[in-house]
Amino acid sequence: MPTDPLSATFAALADPTRRAILARLSMGETTVTELAAPFEMSLPAVTKHLKVLQRAGLVSQGRQAQWRPCKLTPEPLREATDWLEQYRQQWEQRLDRLESYLRELQARESGQ
């Protein structure tokens, strides 16, 4: 496991099941059993993914004896987005260039 928080966040996000778990939790708290239901995997396998998310600080679990709901803690996602946002300008510029190139091609075709 990575030691710095940002690396731990990105490593936790590098799995489709863990991203699906976060998507589910973004709609509200739920138990581990309910959380595991839509996945075609064993409860221990889902629990293992949950532990990765918990270690990265993306999920917390309540302490009530009977009902220990899992909850999304979105702060690390904010850090990750902040890091990625610094590259926004670059991809936007590239998309702009691609778009104007496509427009140029279309103009040439309609001119024929």
Add this chain to the structure above:
Amino acid sequence: MPTDPLSATFAALADPTRRAILARLSMGETTVTELAAPFEMSLPAVTKHLKVLQRAGLVSQGRQAQWRPCKLTPEPLREATDWLEQYRQQWEQRLDRLESYLRELQARESGQ
């Protein structure tokens, strides 16, 4: 290595050296040797990190014989940001609540 593109992007970002390489490349193209210079690691170690970034489609390398510059290809970063953006509302709401709670505490303290 993860098989879906988004997982490959997040896995590639889960390392401080690889993030530093992307930060350097965001300022412009450069050779592998120049890229490796600021890092306290061997050229093969840097090359290994570069290969992870290349497999994830984040870095491409020119084909000229003498000068094979590495270049940032920012599109996968856009996909990653798009995925994260869906959680923006959640962390913003949490930060808003925290902020108003802090303001309330301050107001109570200055009222004493």
